[in-house]
Amino acid sequence: MDIELSNDDLSFEAEVREFLAGNAYKDGEDPNKWRMDWFEKAREKGGWDVPKWPAKFGGPGWTPNQHYIWQKETARSSTPWDMPFGLSMLGPVLMAHGSEEQQDRFLPDIRARKVNWCQGYSEPGAGSDLASLKTKAVLSEDGSHYVVNGTKIWTTMAHIADWIFCLTRTSDAGIKQEGITFLLFPMKQEGIEVKPIITLGGSHSVNTVFFTDIKVPVANRVGAEGKGWTYAKGLLEHERTGIAGISNSIVALEGLKDKASSVKRGNGSLMDVSSFKAKVAALEIDLMAVEYTELRSLATASAGTAPGPESSILKLKGTDIQQRIQKLTMEAGGQFSAAWGGTNAGPDFARAGMGGYMGSRVYTIYGGASEVQKDIVTKKVLGIKSSKK
Amino acid sequence: MNFDLSEEQQLVSDSIERFVLNNYGLESRVAMVQQSPGFSLDHWKTMSELGWLGLPFSEDDGGFGGDQLDTMVLMEQFGKGLVLEPFLASIVLGGGVLKRVASESQRKAWLEVVIDGSKQLALAYAEPESGYEPHNVAVAGNKTNDGYTLTGTKCMVLHGKTADAFVVSFRTSGGVVDQSGISLALIPADRDGLTVQGFPTVDGLQSSELTFNQVSITADDLLGEIDNGFGALNEVINDGILAVAAEALGAMEILYKDTVAYTQAREQFDHPLSDFQVLQHRMVEMFMEYEQCKSLLFRATMEVAAGGDDAQRCVHALKHLIGKAAFFVGENAVQTHGGMGVTEELRVGHYFKRLLVIEAQFGNTDYHLDQFST
Numbered sequence: 001m002d003i004e005l006s007n008d009d010l011s012f013e014a015e016v017r018e019f020l021a022g023n024a025y026k027d028g029e030d031p032n033k034w035r036m037d038w039f040e041k042a043r044e045k046g047g048w049d050v051p052k053w054p055a056k057f058g059g060p061g062w063t064p065n066q067h068y069i070w071q072k073e074t075a076r077s078s079t080p081w082d083m084p085f086g087l088s089m090l091g092p093v094l095m096a097h098g099s100e101e102q103q104d105r106f107l108p109d110i111r112a113r114k115v116n117w118c119q120g121y122s123e124p125g126a127g128s129d130l131a132s133l134k135t136k137a138v139l140s141e142d143g144s145h146y147v148v149n150g151t152k153i154w155t156t157m158a159h160i161a162d163w164i165f166c167l168t169r170t171s172d173a174g175i176k177q178e179g180i181t182f183l184l185f186p187m188k189q190e191g192i193e194v195k196p197i198i199t200l201g202g203s204h205s206v207n208t209v210f211f212t213d214i215k216v217p218v219a220n221r222v223g224a225e226g227k228g229w230t231y232a233k234g235l236l237e238h239e240r241t242g243i244a245g246i247s248n249s250i251v252a253l254e255g256l257k258d259k260a261s262s263v264k265r266g267n268g269s270l271m272d273v274s275s276f277k278a279k280v281a282a283l284e285i286d287l288m289a290v291e292y293t294e295l296r297s298l299a300t301a302s303a304g305t306a307p308g309p310e311s312s313i314l315k316l317k318g319t320d321i322q323q324r325i326q327k328l329t330m331e332a333g334g335q336f337s338a339a340w341g342g343t344n345a346g347p348d349f350a351r352a353g354m355g356g357y358m359g360s361r362v363y364t365i366y367g368g369a370s371e372v373q374k375d376i377v378t379k380k381v382l383g384i385k386s387s388k389k
Numbered sequence: 390m391n392f393d394l395s396e397e398q399q400l401v402s403d404s405i406e407r408f409v410l411n412n413y414g415l416e417s418r419v420a421m422v423q424q425s426p427g428f429s430l431d432h433w434k435t436m437s438e439l440g441w442l443g444l445p446f447s448e449d450d451g452g453f454g455g456d457q458l459d460t461m462v463l464m465e466q467f468g469k470g471l472v473l474e475p476f477l478a479s480i481v482l483g484g485g486v487l488k489r490v491a492s493e494s495q496r497k498a499w500l501e502v503v504i505d506g507s508k509q510l511a512l513a514y515a516e517p518e519s520g521y522e523p524h525n526v527a528v529a530g531n532k533t534n535d536g537y538t539l540t541g542t543k544c545m546v547l548h549g550k551t552a553d554a555f556v557v558s559f560r561t562s563g564g565v566v567d568q569s570g571i572s573l574a575l576i577p578a579d580r581d582g583l584t585v586q587g588f589p590t591v592d593g594l595q596s597s598e599l600t601f602n603q604v605s606i607t608a609d610d611l612l613g614e615i616d617n618g619f620g621a622l623n624e625v626i627n628d629g630i631l632a633v634a635a636e637a638l639g640a641m642e643i644l645y646k647d648t649v650a651y652t653q654a655r656e657q658f659d660h661p662l663s664d665f666q667v668l669q670h671r672m673v674e675m676f677m678e679y680e681q682c683k684s685l686l687f688r689a690t691m692e693v694a695a696g697g698d699d700a701q702r703c704v705h706a707l708k709h710l711i712g713k714a715a716f717f718v719g720e721n722a723v724q725t726h727g728g729m730g731v732t733e734e735l736r737v738g739h740y741f742k743r744l745l746v747i748e749a750q751f752g753n754t755d756y757h758l759d760q761f762s763t
Binding site for chain 1: 517518520521544586596656665667668724732734741749750753758759
């Protein structure tokens, strides 16, 4: 054990900082052009545009420390927006289970950020219990294509996505985890209807998606028919570590302290009020611990062994921390946090503080609700088997 | 001791419950929120015709001689439907100050029209840097020959945009945080130099910010004695706390009951969600929080109505407990409803948003814990 970064790590850190500073967004620049240039330059650095991809597929092949440094530094810098669906979710599935032809067909456009993907998993009747999904895919008589009918819900960015990776049911025989097939198809086609869902923060990012007689060529099936659940499970693990958002929380906590320091209370600021200060401190302590939980988890992952038990708590702890930051930010805004519709009342940061807090409630629901996460830890980590029939 | 409602209170409670059931479905409420002025003028008229707006005023003032307990009965039912009309702003807060300290001529001019709903009042006391302290008043009255001029800002004035007149606190002597030296005035909304900027809040209600630019007030505008306004202001804020606590209780009842119903209807893993013990116990705790709030609401409201020595402590305790329970019940109602809980389509989120605003109003959970313990 050693808490210091090695000299190699330190020079890597310096290199990352130099890259991020040199390519930060400048006022007046065309944001889209900047975004595409940024990824191009990151690519030229040797796969920095796809940090998590294995070297075989063009990734940088970083050590866990290097990943940690990258996360920490990018959270503090201006980096272009990115979507995880193609890059971090579908990409790894194609690398592991897609045919070579599928890899050649889809991975380059994902890497170039040319095609936006969305994820067709949850259904109105299949939320936490994802495996009970019902969207049907029926193989045509000549075996050339599937016909898909059904409904997906909570589909993030379905309204701007070009393609969807979708779990469908091809068989009702056997246990429900069997008979699920992983299909890829374009979103912009007749028979697909996207209906927005407005969430309590007032924003539109999720949708309900209806499929009516969508034809999907067999060549767009990933892996074997009926094995989609196995592929999807691996993908959920990616989603779950991704949404712990620990580096971002470290930056957000600093922001929270700045905001609270700007709120006047008595002769000092809100940060001098002991009850508030204590809550911020308790949050910071949890965050210090979970930062190292993530590092331990990264270290096991890079040793090539199965993820250790510590990784199972990352989503639970990470999302709890994100929610507490939102809650304390709302609290710092006080009654001004109630303002809605872009109006200014009180300090700037307070605007829609309650909207932000409401929006954060979803963190413990999406990507597997916290209750389901705890069931997984109960079974997989603590080894407790239910005797209930 | 007796916790039963009187016959009249029960009748009022039943009639408000029916009104809420008939008029405050989620769709109807959303439609009212989206249309100016953000509530229904028809409902407001109905409330006046049914005598609800006169409940907490004396018979001499044209009311029904009710007290905080009657307001509690009404607000609890309002909370079950998240009623939008300005009862709290005009009747409990603005009217609450007038009924305590207004002169004969002020009463004549205003109380009748407030009780019949044709005019509305609002209370302007909070300021950008006052935190949660009602005695923290920086807006100063500068003495003139026949009165004062006011300059400064009042914030988060509930239903300010539709108010015909404002009860305003301002400083006539002492330091910014002194309880003495605060005076009150009733200022018509169209007075020169006063601008009202309205905006919606996250719960669908309407708030506003008031800017005073050399606003002149005369002796006729003053409410009660100069320098001695804090007592009445504080009593009215206590009434406001009792009222929103009762409203919050009604909202929490909906949240825990909706959650119990949803978990029995929604199946996952081949079971209704209500089969899972972790959810069962969570719902028991939601129910416990609700019942504890109800007990403290009764205690505080009776104590205030009776003018008991422990009234102020009880009010602090109540506002603390309500805030704590609001987070617990609201967060768990949303969590247990899963994805649907975070959409505008189900009502749970709407009830939780109202609870959030109540939590931060008249001093938040931490503020009242601190006040209670000092």
